[in-house]
Amino acid sequence: MGTTGEVELERMRVATCIVGSGPAAHTAAIYTARAELKPILFEGWMANGIAPGGQLTTTTDVENFPGFPQGIMGMDLTEKFKEQSLRFGTRVFTETVVRMDLSVRPFRLYTDTKQVDADTVIIATGAVAKRLDFPGGGEGEDGFWNKGISACAVCDGAAPIFRNRPLAVIGGGDSAMEEANFLTKYGSKVYIIHRRDAFRASKIMQKRALDNPKIEVIWNAEVLKASGNERGLLSGLDLRNTVTGEASVLEVFGLFFAIGHEPATKFLEGQLELDTDGYIVTKPGTTQTSIPGVFAAGDVQDKKWRQAITAAGTGCMAALEAEHFLQEIGAQEGKYSSLL
Template sequence: MHKAIVIGTGPAGLTAAIYLARANLQPLVIEGDQPGGQLTTTTEVENFPGFPEGILGPDLMDNMRKQAEKFGAAFQTGWVKEIDLQNRPFTLRLENGETLTTEALIVSTGASANLLHIPNEMENIGRGVSTCATCDGFFFRGKKIIVVGGGDSAMEEAHFLTRFASEVRVVHRREELKASRIMQDRARSNEKIEWSLNRTPIEVVEGEHGVTGLKVLNNETGETEVIDTQGIFVAIGHRPNTAFLQGQLETDANGYLVVKPGTSETSIPGVFACGDVKDPVYRQAITSAGSGAMAALDLERFLDEHPVAEPSVQEVV
């Protein structure tokens, strides 16, 4: 039986693993098919403290993993298929049939950005296609940018990107926006924001060095057109990766894990959450890492105060 298991290997999960390993808890970290999380699809990271020249996203995640391994964290690749949080120790069943038990658990499975699922989109993540304006906006200084979406997030990202871009064009498949009136008014009053409404994206146009345009369908005329751009920011929401929990932990209306204010404690004692899986607001590498440290410290304190009773001789026999 493990003292602590961490599910997820983004900045939150790896930071938690570093802290737990240094506390001599020998954590086991379960990583899926994208170790390192969303940062592994990011090229340059310039806003993580300590790297004045920037660092590649995959390199940052690799360094954090090596640091966790150095202090004694173990890693196992696989997906958690089923989980039982009703009784402690908790039980995890992996897709390969293996069963694991742990005294305490950290969930740091992140949130996946909703994508358009159109040709050339995935291939150009990090080459002109992005899902995070605050992460990548700086790289598009003086360029033409498209923001796809019609909700509050899209309006917020479009407004933010005008700090860098020469032009920001909002593309939305409907004539009406879903954003709140105050967010719409703010965006419409920004002279740098242009509008291509009632247009459905159908293909990312790529060149030798990345994105050169977005092909859209004009829903009024039925004709297609290519909008020239050097960057496409997809802002149609995020989906927290919590399906494997099967509703055993409390979530908000959008599926993000709910934690006790000021802590990482979930609705079940001994289960903690960190990173984007419980953060619909900031979604930054540094805030995720900070919440990972909180989760590890909360878990360590919990184990000190709630040890699992050792089985008696009769139970062993």
């Protein structure tokens, strides 16, 4: 039995271990379980500050996931993912993987109570949208998160509360330009709030935004506070000019953070190849990482699309690639199902 300090760890031996709790992780679990690989899945416990289920648990109505024509609550959707994984025999543990050793085979993964030896690993730990901290910007009774404030225009921009209303995007990179242009389909006007006097976005993305008649840029500005209306929805922002200190109030009914995402890869401690933003690098057209037998799916390796449905697709890919890898190394059915 392995130990960490004085804590004796339960040791497990599996063919496939999945780390994550969103659509990528559970799709991988469903496919590997149906392939009789007897996977285990660590869904984490408030890993990266988010409940099991990932970013979907921080959203309300999900209207763009196929199969739910009336929409579905984000938390309800993640529960259905988990139910389907369990139905096919996935063992799910509400524990956070705190470290891995990918230099040995089988690979070793550690939680506070377990050591898992796995022939293949699927990492689907996601990425967390960065938010700004100001009064009214968060969750809870006094916050307007999911009540007018979001970090995904593509996910939420078409919601009725945003249609034909003034909206705002915070950011200065390509994502901010793209989200602002996207929101002009729905909002009456879109403001880009940027704390500096120049964007860092590419010239072509800047031009698209600046040439759009429905977009107005508020330069050298920061949000001090978000306020709401009698319905409990966002209705305005208190701004401050970062150069002059002048205060102003901006009437908007939607605010979208576009200041980047933080991929959940720190626990890997540099064992896999990452890009400059910390995302896991995968071989184009696959979920294969820099270490054979380790696969990455979902937002932890996708900085472009970041949608539940694309994450699910890569979860499927990772499962099929893991199964193929096990076949290549001569894995036998049932060989990895027992505890050591």
